[in-house]
Amino acid sequence: MTSATKVNPDLSDERKKVEFDVEEFTNWYYKGAENVAEKRFLENFFLSDPELEDKVPTSYLSHKEKYENAVRKAVLVVNKIKELQADGRGGVDIYMALLGGTLGTAIFREANPITVHFVMFLPAIMNHGTSDQQAEWISRAWNCNIIGTYAQTELGHGTYIRGLETTATYDPKSKEFILNSPNLTSYKWWPGGLGHTTNYAIVIAQLHSLGKCHGIQPFIVQLRDEETHMPLKGIKIGEIGNKVGMNTVNNGFLAFDNVRIPLKNMLMKNAKVLEDGQFIKPKSSVLTYGTMMFVRVVILKDMASYLSKAVTIALRYSMVRRQSPIEPNKPEPKIIEHVTQQYKIFPAIAKVIVFKITAEFLWDMYNQVTHDLDKGDLERLPELHAISCCLKAVCTNEAAQAVEICRLSTGGHGYLNSAGFQDIYGMVTAAQTYEGENTVMFLQTARYLIKCWEKAMNGEKLTPTVSYLENFIKGRNSRQSFQNSPSGILKAFQLAAAKKIAESNKHLEERKKYLSPEEATNQTGLELINASELHCQAFLLQATIEVLEDSTKQTSLQLRSVLKDLLELYSVDLALRYTGSLLEFANMTSSDIEFLQRSLEALLKKLRYNILGIVDGFDHPDQILGSVLGTYDGNVYENLINAAMKSPLNQEDVNKSFHLYLKPFMKSNL
Ligand SMILES: CCCCCCCCCCCCCCCCCCCCCC(=O)SCCNC(=O)CCNC(=O)[C@H](O)C(C)(C)COP(=O)(O)OP(=O)(O)OC[C@H]1O[C@@H](n2cnc3c(N)ncnc32)[C@H](O)[C@@H]1OP(=O)(O)O
Numbered sequence: 001m002t003s004a005t006k007v008n009p010d011l012s013d014e015r016k017k018v019e020f021d022v023e024e025f026t027n028w029y030y031k032g033a034e035n036v037a038e039k040r041f042l043e044n045f046f047l048s049d050p051e052l053e054d055k056v057p058t059s060y061l062s063h064k065e066k067y068e069n070a071v072r073k074a075v076l077v078v079n080k081i082k083e084l085q086a087d088g089r090g091g092v093d094i095y096m097a098l099l100g101g102t103l104g105t106a107i108f109r110e111a112n113p114i115t116v117h118f119v120m121f122l123p124a125i126m127n128h129g130t131s132d133q134q135a136e137w138i139s140r141a142w143n144c145n146i147i148g149t150y151a152q153t154e155l156g157h158g159t160y161i162r163g164l165e166t167t168a169t170y171d172p173k174s175k176e177f178i179l180n181s182p183n184l185t186s187y188k189w190w191p192g193g194l195g196h197t198t199n200y201a202i203v204i205a206q207l208h209s210l211g212k213c214h215g216i217q218p219f220i221v222q223l224r225d226e227e228t229h230m231p232l233k234g235i236k237i238g239e240i241g242n243k244v245g246m247n248t249v250n251n252g253f254l255a256f257d258n259v260r261i262p263l264k265n266m267l268m269k270n271a272k273v274l275e276d277g278q279f280i281k282p283k284s285s286v287l288t289y290g291t292m293m294f295v296r297v298v299i300l301k302d303m304a305s306y307l308s309k310a311v312t313i314a315l316r317y318s319m320v321r322r323q324s325p326i327e328p329n330k331p332e333p334k335i336i337e338h339v340t341q342q343y344k345i346f347p348a349i350a351k352v353i354v355f356k357i358t359a360e361f362l363w364d365m366y367n368q369v370t371h372d373l374d375k376g377d378l379e380r381l382p383e384l385h386a387i388s389c390c391l392k393a394v395c396t397n398e399a400a401q402a403v404e405i406c407r408l409s410t411g412g413h414g415y416l417n418s419a420g421f422q423d424i425y426g427m428v429t430a431a432q433t434y435e436g437e438n439t440v441m442f443l444q445t446a447r448y449l450i451k452c453w454e455k456a457m458n459g460e461k462l463t464p465t466v467s468y469l470e471n472f473i474k475g476r477n478s479r480q481s482f483q484n485s486p487s488g489i490l491k492a493f494q495l496a497a498a499k500k501i502a503e504s505n506k507h508l509e510e511r512k513k514y515l516s517p518e519e520a521t522n523q524t525g526l527e528l529i530n531a532s533e534l535h536c537q538a539f540l541l542q543a544t545i546e547v548l549e550d551s552t553k554q555t556s557l558q559l560r561s562v563l564k565d566l567l568e569l570y571s572v573d574l575a576l577r578y579t580g581s582l583l584e585f586a587n588m589t590s591s592d593i594e595f596l597q598r599s600l601e602a603l604l605k606k607l608r609y610n611i612l613g614i615v616d617g618f619d620h621p622d623q624i625l626g627s628v629l630g631t632y633d634g635n636v637y638e639n640l641i642n643a644a645m646k647s648p649l650n651q652e653d654v655n656k657s658f659h660l661y662l663k664p665f666m667k668s669n670l
């Protein structure tokens with residue numbers, strides 16, 4: 001991955017000090033040399049296409065130009081994917097790479113305007129459609145003959161989906177549903193691509209039949225004419241305006257005025273309406289929520305890749321930027337020599353690996369559970385729901401925080417759009433809200449944990465992600481002293497999570513004596529969130545310990561040792577961030593904290609000369625990073641001035657505003 005330009009000697013010197021084989025790490029990280037070759041092939045295939053390159057940085061485009069440029073590219077990208085598939089190449093992974101991920105964001109800078117078509121519209125038809133409905137819609141959608149979105153959230157309700165107000169009323173005479181938006185708060189609001197891109201949508205609406213409401217159900221609805229793209233009769237549609245980030249996505253609003261759709265357009269794999277209007281209940285009412293779960297699982301993978309870009313930029317920059325002598329009369333060091341700077345970046349690098357490992361773990365679990373669901377087995381659905389909710393919350397919260405710290409670690413230059421952090425942050429922080437606001441996600445997990453606690457107290461067997469509660473109840477682990485090792489810290493977190501769940505449950509039960517169960521839950525919300533977060537942190541650490549142990553058996557000693565250091569750094573940092581809970585619940589003492597602090601400092605020192613190999617090993621070409629501060633050659637000052645010269649204002653020496661406003665203003669006092 002060498003650059004044609006001369007590499008900044010500060011960075012090439014650093015590379016000489018890396019003790020392990022960077023390519024070996026890359027192959028380990030992407031699970032095999034074949035995957036790395038495929039990744040590089042795809043990156044080259046897409047990024048070498050001049051049509052996908054921006055002549056002017058997209059941040060200088062207007063809102064409308066940004067959107068139009070993104071749609072142009074989306075079409076090119078899908079056509080290129082089809083080209084690859086015609087050559088017998090690629091499956092779902094290509095979509096993963098291009099709809100989100102690092103390659104997709106390199107092309108779009110913000111996001112792909114048709115991501116929701118692939119990530120929600122299509123999966124919703126697959127998950128909720130009968131085989132007849134799949135036969136009718138899937139191939140048209142897959143070939144993009146129709147483009148759809150997932151219209152669930154409304155102006156008035158996003159979280160509490162049982163409160164959605166759009167209605168779909170069945171008319172047995174015409175065998176049609178009539179869709180209506182009874183008031184302003186029932187307008188659909190936020191669906192990706194809804195504004196001007198899509199012509200179909202999965203609409204989540206309250207089903208009414210034979211005078212009764214049967215709760216929310218998914219309907220497939222045509223919104224625009226397939227030829228003219230004009231909104232169909234009774235449909236009011238538009239875009240909701242520009243946002244913190246993801247401005248290429250064209251999130252929209254939508255209202256219905258007596259829009260009729262045929263009976264067969266309700267997705268009926270789970271619940272059904274018969275021709276006479278009779279409603280057949282689904283096996284489980286939560287099956288309607290399946291599409292959301294799929295996206296929560298996918299989000300985790302994306303967090304690891306977005307964060308891997310941010311840390312690469314921050315670390316490379318820190319190895320060429322020199323500022324502030326540490327010893328008087330000595331030259332200014334690379335800013336990475338300031339220990340506080342190391343602490344801003346190294347733990348975030350460890351997080352990339354932890355999030356990626358856990359995302360893969362969760363992906364396998366998701367596939368297993370959906371396979372079971374297809375056979376009618378719902379047993380592990382609550383567990384998957386619970387773990388995916390808290391992981392989505394912890395990983396998006398921590399990624400957003402870490403990206404912001406990376407930006408701050410690059411000082412003033414990080415505030416420039418050309419540094420690349422703004423686009424990454426825009427993507428990551430959006431995920432804190434979409435697909436379930438994070439506080440609400442923590443509360444969903446807590447609801448499950450409390451149930452598990454009650455089961456464990458009754459001696460019932462628990463599923464693997466919560467089995468540590470059984471150990472706690474049987475008295476195992478509870479009297480152990482705190483141990484400063486990844487597995488010791490894991491035990492401490494499991495103990496803290498178990499005790500916090502127990503304590504929350506105790507307070508919940510106390511409150512239930514004088515409050516309704518729901519209000520008691522509300523009053524206990526702060527503790528429940530805390531319990532959920534501890535549970536999630538324990539899970540992240542456990543999954544990483546297990547996977548690292550297994551997957552590094554075949555690696556070189558040098559690589560294994562660096563990965564072990566990173567795991568230790570991750571766990572020590574985690575323990576230090578949660579001292580409050582560990583002191584309260586996990587037999588930690590103040591001397592343990594002192595020891596952890598020293599371990600942290602020692603680990604930063606130990607990793608100092610190997611850490612560049614890790615970010616180089618993430619293998620992001622400059623185009624993927626999209627940052628003047630993170631290029632492989634480290635020539636940041638040349639990059640900064642070159643990027644500044646691309647500003648439209650720098651294309652002329654004098655701007656017309658001088659003659660129009662400044663000059664008359666400045667001369668007016670004469
Ligand atoms: C096909 C191939 C294609 C190839 C593709 C290849 C892949 C390519 C990938 C490329 C990368 C792309 C990157 C991503 C970009 C994304 C774009 C952005 C998209 C953003 C989209 C959105 O933003 S779209 C809207 C999401 N909007 C929410 O997310 C609402 C949250 N709000 C709730 O989710 C509920 O409203 C809430 C709170 C549960 C209360 O609902 P409620 O009141 O009914 O629930 P209760 O609390 O009473 O819970 C009742 C019982 O349901 C249980 N349960 C609840 N949910 C469950 C569930 N999901 N599964 C199972 N069980 C569930 C619960 O555990 C209870 O169980 P129990 O009774 O046994 O305890």
Ligand SMILES: Cc1cc2nc3c(=O)[nH]c(=O)nc-3n(C[C@H](O)[C@H](O)[C@H](O)COP(=O)(O)OP(=O)(O)OC[C@H]3O[C@@H](n4cnc5c(N)ncnc54)[C@H](O)[C@@H]3O)c2cc1C
Nearest residue numbers: 150151152153157158159190191192430434435436437439
């Ligand atoms: C970039 C982006 C893309 C999106 N794409 C789509 C899409 O394609 N399709 C779609 O349908 N939707 C989409 N959404 C909408 C998104 O799913 C919702 O915004 C999200 O679910 C949060 O709902 P809300 O906006 O109603 O927030 P609210 O629920 O109003 O949250 C506001 C505050 O209230 C708190 N709160 C709410 N309920 C509770 C509770 N029970 N307990 C404790 N606190 C609570 C929250 O924690 C938060 O602090 C998108 C949103 C964004 C930002």
